[in-house]
Amino acid sequence: NEDASGIADLLQHLVSLAGGLDGMDSLFLPSLVALRKYIREQRLKESSPLTIAREEWDRLAESTGVQSWECERALGLFHAFGEVLRLPQGKVREDVVMSPQRFANVLACVITAEKHRCAYSRRALLRHSETDRIWKDYDSHLREGFLQFLHDSDLAVPLQDESGPLGASLLFPMLSDMSGESNAIFRNLRASYPEIPQGLTVKVKFNSLPRLFGQRLQRRLMRITEANSWWREGCVTVLQEDDTVRGFARVGYHRRESELCVENYGPTILLEDILYASRMCLVGFPGVTIEEVQILDDGTPLFVGGSQTSIAQDYDGGRAHEVPDILYRLGLVGEAAGAQEAKGAEEAKGRLESPPDLAPEIKFLWRKMHDDSITRSDLQRVTLLALQELCMLGVKDFQRQKLEALWILCARPGSSSLVACPLRPRYGMYWKLDVASSVLVEDVHEVGSMHSSLNEVVRLLLKRLELEISDEERVQGVYWRSDERQVSKAIASKTRDNYGQIFDSGFFSGVWVHREDREEYQREA
Secondary structure, three states, rough: OOOOOHHHHHHHHHHHHHHHOOOOOOOOHHHHHHHHHHHHHHOOOOOOOOEEEHHHHHHHHOOOOOOOOHHHHHHHHHHHHHEEEEEOOOOOOOEEEHHHHHHHHHHHHOOOOHHHHHHHHHHHHHEHHHHHHHHHOOHHHHHHHHHHHHHOHHHHHHOOOOOOEEEEEHHHHHHHOHHHHHHHHHHHHHHHHOOOEEEEEEEEOOOOOHHHHHHHHHHHHHHHHHHOOOOOOHHHHEEEEOOEEEEEEEEEEEEOOOOEEEEOOOHHHHHHHHHHHHHOOOOOOOOOEEEEEEEEEEEEEEEEEEEOOEEOOOOOOOOOOHHHHHHHHHHOOOOOOOOHHHHHHOOOOOOOOOOOOOOOOHHHHHHHHHHOOHHHHHHHHHHHHHHHHHHHOOOOOOOOOOOOOOOEEEOOOOOOOOEEEEEEOOOOOOEEOOHOOOOOOOOOOOHHHHHHHHHHHHHHHHHHHHOOOOOOOOOEOHHHHHHHOHHHHHHHHHHHHHHHEEEOOOOOOEEEOOOHHHHHHOOOO
């Protein structure tokens, strides 16, 4: 808060949170205490180096009593504590920063208000060809690690287009605090595409916004951000497919007022993508909550409310059905979303045959599959972001086996048994069933209405995604769990072997895809 009130409560919360961390009650070995003391003593010496090689770290740790097999753990622990910094591993060697305080001077070479150094970050661009001059006072083998540290810390993002890397990175802290050029780009899009109708505007008021929110959001939206539209508190995004502009939006966030505003033109799917990205940027900040949401149609309120209560405005227009999906993307699937859904009565163009007590994830996908404004590419993106939620349905109450891929059961020609195959998302291509990872399933135990409704949604989803499945290999539903333990083990093992999580900070960060497809999702133009 501006008046610094609530510090005592914050301290109590931090102590309570720290007490629940893994390993909090474990013994801090005397050898680690000795290592920390030695590092701090060395920092006080003027001759102490900024970095040491990883091999030297191992020797140093062993000299203070750390066992050889504990050197890696000690490095990870000290990095987490901020005692040292582990530089991203280069092609030749890995280095350890022994003085994080002095490392600030490395960052200050490009993130600075000093005029002679600002020349290296003109228009917030760090040109990779200039890194030798920028960090000329440091050993050449360190410069690649310095650059990668900027990327890994969400301080910068490497730029590229369809032809490949552009040899420059956008430095978020050096973005201009003037929105003139960004606004001009937005006005130009409106003038260039008058056939694209004005969409909804969403304003979100938070109780607070962390400093990292802006640069995290810029990073996640980089895939769809119009070049040079970025500024300190916003950007312009464009929804484009097959070289055709389908929509665009102006994104603005104001940390002091703790507000986010998105003005959308064209399909609402673009607006939903932006709101999803903003929600993901707040993961790790449990204290940040939404105080109020306004959804406006050309200035007319469709919805005004918060996370607990809502006031759905009487509105005769045709866009009220878009409100539930917007609230879902913001993570508001409680009373606020329920009130609006009850007012709308019908879900998209159809209703599931299963009982009405459906999971929000299922209802969301069902609406999307009946939305004529979204394309197959849109549906692929929506499904990929929802896959993990679909995989978690029924796991908490032990009805279902926990998996990181959605396994589909298909009929086996000429046999009463079934074959389970994971659904394999592919970037910019038709999706398919991963037959190479298939597992024979003799006995499947279905559980309740949730499984039944999920089966209905997935059957239609595969059809809308245009997967090639023969009539003989017809889809029977989603693998839920098997009474045969060996089958469950085989499916879990093949999931672990072939599917992994995307760990960059881009739009698809956190989703699980086949290891052979992960690079395509991370390489965003």
